[in-house]
Every structure is written in C-alpha cells, then in structure tokens.
Amino acid sequence: MQVLLSTYGSRGDVGPMLALAVRLRGLGAEVRMCAPPDEEFARLLAGAGVPLVPLGPPMSTMARPSTADAASRRVSELAALYDTVLAAAEGCDALVATGLAHFASRSAAEKLGIVYRYATFCSYLLPTPHRAPPAQVLPGQRLPAGVTGNRALWELNAQSFNTVHGQALNDHRASVGLPPVTDVRAFLFTGNPWLAADPVLDPWEETGELGVVRTGAWILPDERPLPPEVAAFLEAGPPPVYVGFGSMRGLQDGTARAAVEAARGQGRRVLLGRGWAGLAPVDDRDDCLAVGEVNQQELFGRVAAVVHHGGAGTTTTAALAGAPQVVVPQAGDQTFWAARVAALGVGAAHDGPAPTAGSLSAALRTALDPATAARASTLAGAVRADGAEAAAKLLLETVAQESRIRS
Known part of the structure; x- marks a missing residue:
C-alpha cells in the first residue's frame, strides 16, 4: 500500500x-x-x-x-x-x-x-x-x-x-x-x-x-531532550512563563517587551520562543531566555503557563501537558482556540492580536490562578x-x- x-x-x-x-x-x-x-x-x-x-x-x-x-x-x-x-x-x-x-x-x-x-x-x-x-x-x-x-x-x-x-x-x-x-x-x-x-x-x-x-x-511523540541551556534555566528557579507565537510573523511592535514585562509583573521568569517572528529578550537580565525549536511536549510540562498564538498544535500540546494558557490570536482558527481555552477554564483569551503589558498581565493573572492550574491538570487526563x-x-x-x- x-x-x-x-x-x-x-x-x-x-x-x-x-x-x-x-x-x-x-x-x-x-x-x-x-x-x-x-x-x-x-x-x-x-x-x-x-x-x-x-x-x-x-x-x-x-x-x-x-x-x-x-x-x-x-x-x-x-x-x-x-x-x-x-x-x-x-x-x-x-x-x-x-x-x-x-x-x-x-x-x-x-x-x-x-x-x-x-x-x-x-x-x-x-x-x-x-x-x-x-x-x-x-x-x-x-x-x-x-x-x-x-x-x-x-x-x-x-x-x-x-x-x-x-x-x-x-x-x-x-x-x-x-x-x-x-x-x-x-x-x-x-x-x-x-x-x-x-x-x-x-x-x-x-x-x-x-x-x-x-x-x-x-x-x-517527541523524545528529544531539552537543550542544556534550557534545562539549566528551568532548574535555576521556579517555573517560568513560556511565550511563543510559532509560525506567526508581523507581530505588533513591542509584543516581546509586553510579554516580558507582564510576566515579571507576576513575579515570573520568561522563556521566549523565537519562532518566525524572531522574539528576543528586551534586556540582559538573567530572568529571560530566548529558545529556538524545542520539544514542547517536554517543556510545557515544566512551565507555569504558556502564552501563544492559538495554533491547534500548540493548544493541544499545552493541554496535554496540563499547562494553563493565554491565547493571543493572530489569524484564522486561533480565535476559536482562544475561546475554547477560556470556556474550558484552563486559561485566558486575549482580546485581539496586539497585547500590552497591562492586557497580558490581566490574562496571566487568570492563567496563574491555582484554580486554573487545577483545571488544566484535570483536562490533561482527558485529552487523547x-x-x-x-x-x-x-x-x-x-x-x-x-x-x-x-x-
């Protein structure tokens, strides 16, 4: 065949x-x-x-x-x-x-x-x-x-x-x-x-x-180990917030800065997924690390929340890992996935594609709430x-x- x-x-x-x-x-x-x-x-x-x-x-x-x-x-x-x-x-x-x-x-x-x-x-x-x-x-x-x-x-x-x-x-x-x-x-x-x-x-x-x-x-299934620098960053402190927009390009100027400031405002370190938009750290502080293509199945199980564009694959991977989510939809079906994440109570749907530090802070507060994390953990057991x-x-x-x- x-x-x-x-x-x-x-x-x-x-x-x-x-x-x-x-x-x-x-x-x-x-x-x-x-x-x-x-x-x-x-x-x-x-x-x-x-x-x-x-x-x-x-x-x-x-x-x-x-x-x-x-x-x-x-x-x-x-x-x-x-x-x-x-x-x-x-x-x-x-x-x-x-x-x-x-x-x-x-x-x-x-x-x-x-x-x-x-x-x-x-x-x-x-x-x-x-x-x-x-x-x-x-x-x-x-x-x-x-x-x-x-x-x-x-x-x-x-x-x-x-x-x-x-x-x-x-x-x-x-x-x-x-x-x-x-x-x-x-x-x-x-x-x-x-x-x-x-x-x-x-x-x-x-x-x-x-x-x-x-x-x-x-x-x-992805069996790849995390890069040594990523593993070391994870082990150096409490679980960070992951921020990545995958194959999205043309993000609003200042998206990386808004994400980093929002995470810091919640007392969290940040892992920035470079993606096609080329997200990069906004300063030289050691609480932020930029990463390339990695094993998200492994990574998402070790972060406090996942901030992403709402692609079907990323949403499903985060759900399987039991990670709370903040979806910032950019195009296509991403508004659908944002709404589903909010409806299931496992995260927040950002209103529109252009986040600010303030709007992301509000969304992260929802995602980082212990009740949200508990629902995300329960959902992980139901996703096939x-x-x-x-x-x-x-x-x-x-x-x-x-x-x-x-x-």
Missing part, C-alpha cells in the same frame, strides 16, 4: 501529517509527503525517515493575502502545484491532504482515481447549524451584520468561497481536463472531512448534513493522543474497502 500525504502550510500542518505518516508506516504502508521546502520541515521529515517531495516556495516566505484579488491569485498559484502532487501520487492507493494543499490535491486524486481524504485540525470552517461561521475568513469577504440565522450565514460563507476561489480553481481544472465545481467549499472540504482534533478541546455536534469523521488529534493511529487504521481500511468494491 502506498500513500501520499500532501500539505502546504506551517509547522501546525506539517507536524500532524508527519505523525500520521509514522503511524501509517508502522502499519506497513509506504508513505511520502508533499510539503513546503522550508529547512525546518525538511529536517523534521528527514529525522523521521519520511521522504519529502518539495511543494511550492518555502512557507516562511509567503505573505497572507489581504484582498480578494490577491486571494484569487494565490489560489491560481496553489492550484498550479497540481503537477507536483500528481507526479508524487503516481502509483499511490490514497492521498490525504490538509492545509492549502487541498486546491491541487483533490484534483490530482480525482485525475488518478485514487482514494482521497481531506483532514482539518479545527472545526471552525466546517458548516454547522449549531454555530455561526467566522465573521471573515476570506480577504474582502465579511459576512453582513444584518443577516441572522446560522444556516443563512453559512450559505453566505459558501458564496464567499465561490466568489473568491471559484474562477481560479475552475480555470486550472479546465486546463487539466477536469470538470468545473459549482460549490468550492464543498469541493475543498469534501462531504466527509476528517476532523483531526481532540473531541474535548474541539467538540463537534453531529448535524446529519456533513459526515464529519472524528479521528482525534494527530500527535507525534492516539488520533494518528486511529486515522492510519481507518485509511488503510478505507483503501481495502474501495479495492473490494472495484474488484
């Missing part, structure tokens, strides 16, 4: 797909992965022995589209990754896609006639009558304030996908001999998307309209870590079933 995994996104997309790759390989499948050619991702896949098929330009160089026209051009670029995905999928029995790779990957799987599954790590874009869609998920496409009713809002959400993405997607499909799609959102997410998120952190209420398949979060194994078994069963039907 040969499987292609395809993703175009940040570490939060590549990491879970690698977890699935490792589980699939453990079940006897041959696996390769299309992913951006960032050095970080290449190193990650090489360490796990998973072949990398470079896909598109490095993700760290990509700017977020700010207008509908820019988003449409981006779709043309993403759809043009089809040739790379198609070549990588030759001879494969199944293709699983996530992130922005779905524009090219579903068309490639359709062309080859192989099993295709789309996975998402958060339910916030999946249509449901039980909640409204995000007010704005596409550049230049904001839902009108005068429309009420979740179903009507989701219908407008679908129209926005067609308006922004439809022409570019269908132009490409026509160029490779595939028919047009009339519902872009349904095409991208499919009728049976896999929701690779923990059911406690991201509960999904069945609707009878969309066949969401719950697999649980895809987590790859076997989603990748469940998904791997499900995929192989699906391929076997499809093979029996065809024969």
Whole structure:
C-alpha cells in the first residue's frame, strides 16, 4: 500500500501529517509527503525517515493575502502545484491532504482515481447549524451584520468561497481536463472531512448534513531532550512563563517587551520562543531566555503557563501537558482556540492580536490562578493522543474497502 500525504502550510500542518505518516508506516504502508521546502520541515521529515517531495516556495516566505484579488491569485498559484502532487501520487492507493494543499490535491486524486481524504485540525470552517461561521475568513469577504440565522450565514460563507476561489480553481481544472465545481467549499472540504482534533478541546455536534469523521488529534511523540541551556534555566528557579507565537510573523511592535514585562509583573521568569517572528529578550537580565525549536511536549510540562498564538498544535500540546494558557490570536482558527481555552477554564483569551503589558498581565493573572492550574491538570487526563493511529487504521481500511468494491 502506498500513500501520499500532501500539505502546504506551517509547522501546525506539517507536524500532524508527519505523525500520521509514522503511524501509517508502522502499519506497513509506504508513505511520502508533499510539503513546503522550508529547512525546518525538511529536517523534521528527514529525522523521521519520511521522504519529502518539495511543494511550492518555502512557507516562511509567503505573505497572507489581504484582498480578494490577491486571494484569487494565490489560489491560481496553489492550484498550479497540481503537477507536483500528481507526479508524487503516481502509483499511490490514497492521498490525504490538509492545509492549502487541498486546491491541487483533490484534483490530482480525482485525475488518478485514487482514494482521497481531506483532514482539518479545527472545526471552525466546517458548516454547522449549531454555530455561526467566522465573521471573515476570506480577504474582502465579511459576512453582513444584518443577516441572522446560522444556516443563512453559512450559505453566505459558501458564496464567499465561490466568489473568491471559484474562477481560479475552475480555470486550472479546465486546463487539466477536469470538470468545473459549482460549490468550492464543498469541493475543498469534501462531504466527509476528517476532523483531526481532540473531541474535548474541539467538540463537534453531529448535524446529519456533513459526515464529519472524528479521528482525534494527530500527535507525534517527541523524545528529544531539552537543550542544556534550557534545562539549566528551568532548574535555576521556579517555573517560568513560556511565550511563543510559532509560525506567526508581523507581530505588533513591542509584543516581546509586553510579554516580558507582564510576566515579571507576576513575579515570573520568561522563556521566549523565537519562532518566525524572531522574539528576543528586551534586556540582559538573567530572568529571560530566548529558545529556538524545542520539544514542547517536554517543556510545557515544566512551565507555569504558556502564552501563544492559538495554533491547534500548540493548544493541544499545552493541554496535554496540563499547562494553563493565554491565547493571543493572530489569524484564522486561533480565535476559536482562544475561546475554547477560556470556556474550558484552563486559561485566558486575549482580546485581539496586539497585547500590552497591562492586557497580558490581566490574562496571566487568570492563567496563574491555582484554580486554573487545577483545571488544566484535570483536562490533561482527558485529552487523547492516539488520533494518528486511529486515522492510519481507518485509511488503510478505507483503501481495502474501495479495492473490494472495484474488484
């Protein structure tokens, strides 16, 4: 059995797909992965022995589209990754896609006639009558304030996908001999998307309209030791506050200073995760240490709280570690995760992407409260870590079933 995994996104997309790759390989499948050619991702896949098929330009160089026209051009670029995905999928029995790779990957799987599954790590874009869609998920496409009713809002959400993405997607499909799609959102997410998120952190209420398949979060155990300087810093005093924004760039000026001042105001030392934003200490005091890419599964179990952007992976890792959280959402699904952290009582949701020392101090007071820590510890025992194994078994069963039907 040969499987292609395809993703175009940040570490939060590549990491879970690698977890699935490792589980699939453990079940006897041959696996390769299309992913951006960032050095970080290449190193990650090489360490796990998973072949990398470079896909598109490095993700760290990509700017977020700010207008509908820019988003449409981006779709043309993403759809043009089809040739790379198609070549990588030759001879494969199944293709699983996530992130922005779905524009090219579903068309490639359709062309080859192989099993295709789309996975998402958060339910916030999946249509449901039980909640409204995000007010704005596409550049230049904001839902009108005068429309009420979740179903009507989701219908407008679908129209926005067609308006922004439809022409570019269908132009490409026509160029490779595939028919047009009339519902872009349904095409991208499919009728049976896999929701690779923990059911406690991201509960999904069945609707009878969309066949969401719950697999649980895809987590790859990390056995790496912490760097010596990080271990020494942790042992030199009480647990610090970790502050990191992962793959986010373009943070508000002064974010690092606000975080350091807020933590110090609560009597805490600080570990700054450099990330793509390049966070750095604001002075030479010995109560602050900047760190690069580290084993967060190990680190988060040894800090007083985690201040982060609200990526699905970071939120889940902190929850598994029992760490209280402060989520400062920057974009996309991060407002969803911020709200979930607050609703579960395991931390605070910061209001907006631009923190000040005062606003972070208030959020940290909530996160550092003993009652919050107790709830975070209890939650850690409820979060599951076997989603990748469940998904791997499900995929192989699906391929076997499809093979029996065809024969």
